[in-house]
Amino acid sequence: MTFRTAALGALVLLTTALAHATNHTRVLFIMADDLRPELGCYGSAAVTPHLDALARSGTLFRRAYCQQAVCNPSRSSMLTGLRPGTLGLYVNGTHFRELKPDVLTLPLWMKQHGYTTRCVGKIFHNWHTKEHGDPRSWSAPEFLHYANHGDDVPQVTGTLPPNFASLSGNLRQYGKVPLCECREVPDEAYYDGRVAAEAVRVLGEVKDQPFFLAVGFWKPHAPFNAPKKYWDLYQRDKLPAYNPARPAAAPEIAFHQSTEILGPVENQKQPTAEQAAEMRHGYYAGISYLDAQLGKVIAALEHHGLRDSTLIVFSGDHGYHIGEHGLWAKTTNFELDARVPLIIAPPKAKQAGTSTDALVEMLDLFPTVTALCGLPDAPGMEGVSLVPVLKDPKSTVKEAAYTQHPRPPYPDRSPRAKPEVMGVSVRTPTLRYTEWRDFESGSVVASELYDHSREDPEMNNTVAHPVSAVALEQARQLLYRQFPPQQR
Known part of the structure; x- marks a missing residue:
């Protein structure tokens, strides 16, 4: 073979590869942690300009529901397209592959069909062991998928600025950090700033390939420790009022003891009105912090000229209570825990800026993403494609949405634990x-x-x-x- 022939052959291969990459719909899959639909585009007082802009470029789902309101079961269900009962998974401490070793995941299916799959941040819930990401789902090692929320200590150069959040300081410590923390630090001092920076870097690395990039932000999950500039977006006394009363005639089993926020029952202190207001303020600040980090990632996508060839999916893993019903955090079947934000923005969406009241479930995301990318249906899916709703926001694909949750709310962490x-x-x-x-x-x-x-x-x-x-x-x-x- 002559040099000229070899060079021409190499050029053909390169041209074919570039055409292959160009013709694929890229996927930016973004997930938030403990975020209920508390966004400006949902009518909330939350300051979320980047998510509001994303909603204007796609379809906002007003009635999207998780399958179990706690991180691991919800994320495992969403990313496998299977219900918690099918997986047999109801706890945070069990990896889904301990129960279903060969189960398909959305990123694995994308990888098997020619995509470069990358994970930045918390996508699968596997902080309980460093080794338990899901290596087979990804084309390269995961970044900051392993961590504990209570270890999110601000990393700064020099002296750590003072904490302006003090009312909740004597309520409890959240791991290694205060339950509420308001310091003048850069975004990268905490997990989510570093997740955004790495996601921007990875986008530059994979921009010429068909990619499935999953970006998992850790906020607004507690501790409530966004940088001070995000707290400053809100006046605490102007935040929406809430009703701490329990629903009349509701059974005791419907509730829980809010131990994630208030600590062990034997040591709990009920928050004062001022402390509750500070925690609510911190939750809103975390939402705006998350929104700003998401904005950096989408800006990088636009910088590389990829916005018109990229499907963007944004969702929460489940909802949250911030004092309503006398509850803090999640693990109920109430609407505030079951309902999640969901925005799907296909490339050059024909129904951009629309919203829908169609009932949908988070396990519908797997078949929806694959359908929008023109891939074969994965076997065994329990969700359905939402493409009909994206084409016609007034249409429906199911009569109902289902959520479940065990009692006790955190059963034994052993793999075969039963509630x-x-x-x-x-x-x-x-x-x-x-x-x-x-x-x-x-x-x-x-x-x-x-x-x-x-x-x-x-x-x-x-x-x-x-x-x-x-x-x-x-x-x-x-x-x-x-x-x-x-x-x-």
Whole structure:
């Protein structure tokens, strides 16, 4: 072979590779931690200009629901397209591959179909062991996927600036840091600033390839420690009021003891009104901090000229309580924990700037992403593609969305741990119906019904006196379709 022939052959291969990369829809998959739909584009007081802009370029889902309101089960379900019950996974401390060693994940399926797959930040929930990312899903080692929220100590050069958040200082310490922390430090002092910086770097590295880049931000999860400039976006006394009352007639099993925020029950101090206000302020600050980091990543995408060839998906892993119902954090089946923000912005979206009230579930993301990228359907998916809704925001793809959560809310961390009671919940367009079932016998120990056609829907459990017995029975039958009652 002559040098000229070899050179021409190499040029053809390079041209083919570049065309292959150009023709692929790239994917930027961004996830937030403990973020309920508290964004400006959802009508919230939160300052989120970058997410609001993203919503204007795609479709905002107003009724998106997680499958279990705690990190590991929710993320594992979302990224495998399987329900927690199918995975047998209800706890944070068990890696999904301990239970299903060969299960497909969304990034693995993308990798098997020619994509470079990269992970920056918290995507799979595996902080409990350094080795337990999911190496087979990624084309290169993960970055900052392993950490503990309580270890997010600000990293600065020189003397650490003072903490202007002090009211919650005597409530409890959150790992190695205060529960609330407000310091004049750069964004990169905390995890999410470094996640954004690495995501920008990785984009430069993979920009000429078909890529699936997953960027997992750690905020607004506690501790509430965004840099001070994000706290300064809000006046604490102007933040929306909240109702700490429990829903009337709600069963005790529907609640939990908020130990993630308030600490062990035996040492708990109930927050004063001022302390609660500071934590709520910190939660909003964390949202704005997250938004700013996301903005850096999307700006880098635009800098490389990739925005018009990239599918952007943004979601939370589950919702959150910041004092409502007397609860802090997650692990319930209430709407505030089950509902999540979801924005899908396909390249050159024809329905840009729209929103939809279609009921959707987070396990629908796997088949949606693959469909938008023109890939074959992965086998065994329990979710459905949301492409019909992206084409017509008034359309629907399912009658109901389902969430479940065990009691105790944090069962034993062993791989085969079983809860004592499982709460299974169905959300229809107008109702949320929940049954709490003994995990062994299936007997119903409590039930709830909330009317979401009301202005303040989850403040009165009406299951004993429903407005419509027919509507209740319809919701019950929808619940039984997904979670059949055991034979007694």
